[in-house]
Amino acid sequence: MALAAAASPALAQDRDTSAELEELIPDSAIDNPDGWAGEGVPAENAAPDALPPLAADAPLDDIPDITVPWPDEIELADVPDLEPTEDVQFAENPFEVLPVLEDGFEVRVSDTTTLVFPSERSLFPEQDEFIDRFKALSQVEALDSDEDSIAQLAARARADEELLIRLMRIYGYYSGEVLRSVGGISPGEEAASLAEGAVRFDVLPGPQYTIGAVDLGELAQADDSDLLRDAFEIRAGDPVLQDKIVEEQFDLDTALGANGYAFAEIDAPELLIDHARDEGDLTMIVRPNGKYNFGVVTSDRPDFLSGNHLGDIARFDPGDLYTREDELDLRRAILATGLVSSVTITKREVVAPQPGQPGTVDLDVGITPAPVRTLAGSIGYGSQEGFKIAASWEHRNLFPPEGSLRVRGILGTQEQLLGVTFRRNNVAGRDRILTIDAYASTIDTVAYDRQAIALTGVFERISTLLYQKPLTWGVGAEILATQESAVDVDGNRLPRETYFVGSVFGRAEIDTTDSLLDPRKGFRLGGFVAPEISRNNDIKTNSFYVRTEATGSYYQPVSERVVAAGRFRLASINGAPLEAIAPSRRLYAGGGSSVRGYGYQAIGPITADGVPTGGLSAFELSAEARITTPLLNGLVEVVPFVDAGTVARGTTPDFDEIKIGVGIGARYKTGFGPIRVDVGVPLNPGEFDSSFAVYVGLGQAF
Structure with a gap:
């Protein structure tokens, strides 16, 4: 086994160091650091003004004074003047000075803002639309104030500079630049100085980028891939237009939804801009997910x-x-x-x-x-017809599905009514309605006094606010029992006679107008035919006749604020003499929805005392101009009008005596139709006609 030699301790300082370092840290400090530290600072090295140690219990007012030289007593060395170098400039204005288009086309957006574009319009053909967008979004324009400081103006100008860059990218100019000059800065020696508080933007669009690769994900796997791809009208080489991409995404989504792809998905489009190619690669992943x-x-x-x-x-x-x-x-x-x-x-x-x-x-x-019970009411007035108050209660799903029961009543100067209506919507198809109505009413007009009970059934296809149909129709039947009192040629009220009337009828209308409640263009053409059998129970006679009627209206905009409208009505009863027909089934004209300026049913043959007798034929013609005013943001219309009409005892109209009325009306547009007020004046009044008539109602006159 080998043994390692013991290592010498590492020293903070070499013993053979320089004299200066030896004086600061002697060898004794290395041999015994703790002892050296306890010796303290030598007296010769102590600060001359060092303070004596302060005992913990010494009073504060015994603390020696501390004196610090006052700044005035300190002398600072002189700083020599610096000469500017050639590549450094000192601006007098705190805003950046940028070069501008020397030969640009200036567009004065406002007193505050000027845009400058390349003089060659082909370099930026989207200029006009670009300016409109800038005006709508500009912070300088939106927040402009005479009290703005130059700093506030500069901050908004910087925001508008970023806006202009974003707008250029919308049109595919991804390398475009904007040069900004603010308030009183002269952008260059040859350019005129801006007025104080003005902003100038020089727009340099650069090249318009084009579409490179187009990746539509799984679209090619769809059954209708060619049709769907044609719906997305963006190809390689097209300009990179962000608005166009959004529009085509919508068109593709619409095409998927219209061709059976119930669960189709489209990811948000992504653009990868390649400045080296001046192109943008478009990725928009489409997952059709089956048909x-x-x-x-x-x-x-x-x-x-x-x-x-x-x-x-x-x-x-x-x-x-x-x-x-x-x-x-x-x-x-x-x-x-x-x-x-x-x-x-x-x-x-x-x-x-x-x-x-x-x-x-x-x-x-x-x-x-939703709540299925409805309580409703309305009030109407005509100077010839008097007041009419109508109220109704309805349960709209008392007989599911969509079987309603409605109770209604009318209380008026000339009419009183109580009725019950059963109605089932969407019977055997959309917007097909079955209505059964029973009512009892009394009507006391100048022409006749009637008390009646009736039962009517109608099956019809109607237009709705949701879906206005080009063709509507209805067929039905009516049974009526009525007691009526007419007047003779001398104006004497005749005894009441009882009539029993049975009728079947059909009607149809072609409608090409643009609105059900307030049309501005298009036409309507309708027809009505009703074979009827009537029995006069007092004289034991039966009569058979056919009621026919044709109506039409036309609407044409003359300008943005003016719509010209016209209508006609032609009606006839064939097959029985006038006296064999119940007075309430005869034809009349005059009133707010007929010839304005004349009383209700006041036009036509009359007795010596001015009582209308009705006729077997009628013709009406109306024309008016619906002029939108600036009042209440365009909700008020002024409507001058002229109406004409005639009623004859024969089965064809007699145009020898046509009554004409003129006047002016006002309309206040609401979500449920216009509220109408008309004042009409008869141009050729008869002996018993009033000098004017006023009509108030809901909806246009026609």
Whole structure:
């Protein structure tokens, strides 16, 4: 075994060191460090003004004074002047001075801001749209104030400089630069100085980058890969336009949803910019996840709205290709019933797709019911018709699904009514409605006094605010028992006569307008026909006749604020003399929805005392201009109008005496239609016509 020699202790200092270090740390300190430290500081090395040690119990006022020389007594050495070197400049303004475009095109955004672009417009063709965006987002423009300091202006200018760079990248200019000059700085000897408080940005877009590689993930594996790829209209070599990428992502997502891809996924697009190539590689991973057909619709509240009923509402049948629009339409349709406050639709795969064979997806509908009882009321007034107050109570799902019961009443100057209505929505298809209405009413007008009970049934297809249809129709039947008192030619009130009327009818309308409640363009054309049989029980006579009517309206925007509107109505009764027809079934004209300026039913043949007798034919024509005003942010319209109409005793209109009314109205637009006030004046009034008439109602006159 080998033994190692003992090592010598390491010393902090060599014994043969210099004299200066030996004086500070003698060899005795190395031999006995603790003893050397206890000897303290030699007297000759102590500070001359060292303070004596202070005992712990010494009073503070016995502490010796401490004196420190006052700064005034300290003399500082003179600092020599420094001469600037050639590569160092001293600016008088604290802001950076940058070079500018010597031959640029200046755009004065405002008194505060100027943008300068290359004079060659082809270098930056998106300039106009770029400026509009900058105006909308600029901090200098948004926060401009006469009280701003130059420092505040500079801070906002720096933010706007970053904004301009971001905007250039939106249009594909990833190497673009912005040179900023703020408030009173002269950017160069040849450039004019900016006014105090002004900002100038020189925009140097540089080259516009183009799309390099395009990676759309698994899109090529989809059954409709070519169709879907065509929907994403970005190819290699196209400009890198961020807005375009977002738009095409939306178009591709729409195409996936429209072609059966119920569970398709698209990741957010990513751009990898390569400045060496002036290109951007686009990656947007798409996972189509298979194609599907619709299965069935199920409801989590089958006793309220069953899955079968929801399937009737849907615009698709089981086995149809899945489309996202049909799914969203079903959700809107369920909300439109008014019976639910919220709807969730969850797609559930029941059959997985196979190569060349779509899978099946069911729709599970979750419903939160809304209050189903409604209490409503309205008030109307016409200077000729008087007041009318209407009220109703309705339970909108008393007979599920969507079977409502409505009780209504009218109390007015000329009319009183009490009625009960059963209505079932979405019967045998979407927006098909079955209505059965029973009512009793009394009407006392200038033309007749009627007391009646009636039962009416209608099956119809209607337009709704959710889906305005180009064609609507309705068919129905009516049974009416009425006691009516007319007047003779001398104005004498005749005894009441009892009529029993049976009728079947049909109506249809073509609608190309852009709005159900307040159209601005398009036309409507409608027709109505009703064969009727009437028995006068007092004189034991039967009459058969046919009521027909054609209506039309047209709407044309003249300018952004003016819409011209016109309408006509042509009606006729054929097959029986006027006296054989109950007064309430005859034709009349005049009033707020007819010829304004004249009283309700006041136009046409009259007795010696001015009582209208009604006729077998009627014609009406109206024209008005709906002018939007700036009042209340455009919610108020002024509507000058002219109406004309005639009623004849024969089956064809007599145009020898046409009544004309003119006037002006106001509309206040609300979410449920405009509130209307019209004042009409008759141009050729008869002996019994008033000098003007006022009408108040809801909705346009036509």
